Amino acid sequence: MRLRCAVLDDFQGVATTIADWSPIADRVEVVAFREHPASEDELVAAVADFDIVVTLRERVAFPAAVFARLPRLRLLVASGMRNSVIDHAAAHAHGVTVCGTASSSTPPVELTWALLLGLARGLVEESTALRTGGPWQSTVGADLAGSRLGLLGLGKIGARVARVGVAFGMDVVAWSPNLTDERVAEAGEGVRRAGSLAELLGGSDFVSVHLALGERTRGLLGAPELALMKPEAYLVNTSRAAIVDQDALLAALAGGRIAGAAVDVFDQEPLPAGHPMRGAPRLLATPHLGYVSRDNFRRYYTEAVEDIAAFLAGAPVRVLG
The missing domain is CATH 3.40.50.720 (NAD(P)-binding Rossmann-like Domain)
Structure with a gap:
């Protein structure tokens, strides 16, 4: 059975095309969400049936209460190598691995x-x-x-x-x-x-x-x-x-x-x-465009694919927290 991966805040609709997702295509179904979850309830409802979530920067918070409501979640990938809105201790307590990606200045x-x-x-x-x-x-x-x-x-x-x-x-x-x-x-x-x-x-x-x-x-x-x-x-x-x-x-x-x-x-x-x-x-x-460029997005999502592949292989990379 294939795992399911949710990609959050894909406002431009490019997450699945700007990088090559084929290395995990046979094992993971990828679904991109262009609308931002306006509340914790909306977030939980959107990703409750997903094993993996890819989140963009620090736009969506993952506090302890969210991890408690997502028992299926096993991997959370955040763009960048620092994320202040993810409760890393809670992620660990609920068995969720948190990984990051590179980000250009x-x-x-x-x-x-x-x-x-x-x-x-x-x-x-x-x-x-x-x-x-x-x-x-x-x-x-x-x-x-x-x-x-x-x-x-x-x-x-x-x-x-x-x-x-x-x-x-x-x-x-x-x-x-x-x-x-x-x-x-x-x-x-x-x-x-x-x-x-x-x-x-x-x-x-x-x-x-x-x-x-x-x-x-x-x-x-x-x-x-x-x-x-x-x-x-x-x-x-x-x-x-x-x-x-x-x-x-x-x-x-x-x-x-x-x-x-x-x-x-x-x-x-x-x-x-x-x-x-x-x-x-x-x-x-401007609507938080600081990190939004073709090269940076390509880097984010390419390394997100690498993170997912490494996790599936049992050897997670770029682990945060």
Whole structure:
């Protein structure tokens, strides 16, 4: 009897074609779901009859209560090698193996710059006006060369964003709770460390978030911190929504206290139809596209197939938890 594998959140409908699933086709029936389960009950109802689940990033939570309701589940494959919404102890207790895949830092770096440039040059407003009979030129773009780029986080992604900023001729400064001079030096010439979070926020023309979410970074940018930013400054967040207080950001945008923001991450995903982020002024928003690229998806699903094949062979690989 063939096992059944559910692939969650296949929004683009490419999961089963962008990678080669033939190595397991004779042993596993693969079913892709394009609609996101809106609740725990919907998730359980959708995958109750599956032995294997492939989940995308951290969009669907697997707490202990879910594992308890999925007695048939034996393998959970998550894209990436870190997933904070899976209860690994509960998975182990219920006999579920959790495996991961590789994930490239290139797509989020590139999207960060797409968003930053879109903000700086008013691309959405100008394109919309041109296509709808609006005014011919209505914005005055912000210059990158000579401006200051403040990076919250200088890890794998932040360091690559920094190098692009240097190439644009920007003054690049970085800060994080545990940033060292050695790490700044590794990022390359032209990058320096800010003395404090307040110094970075108050002196930057563009602030971009590249921190991991944890106890020290959750809610790091609230109303007091956003108030430190210059009125003509822009904020970009492609990391985790919870690092920036969403209500404080909405208030800052509505009040014109910052020039604008670009976000790719939200407190609820997918974003509900009536969510205030959908209509916020001065906001460039994308539906969590940071990791969404052909090469990255090909890597995710190819390694998901490898994970499943290894599990069926009794020798799981890339085990998490």
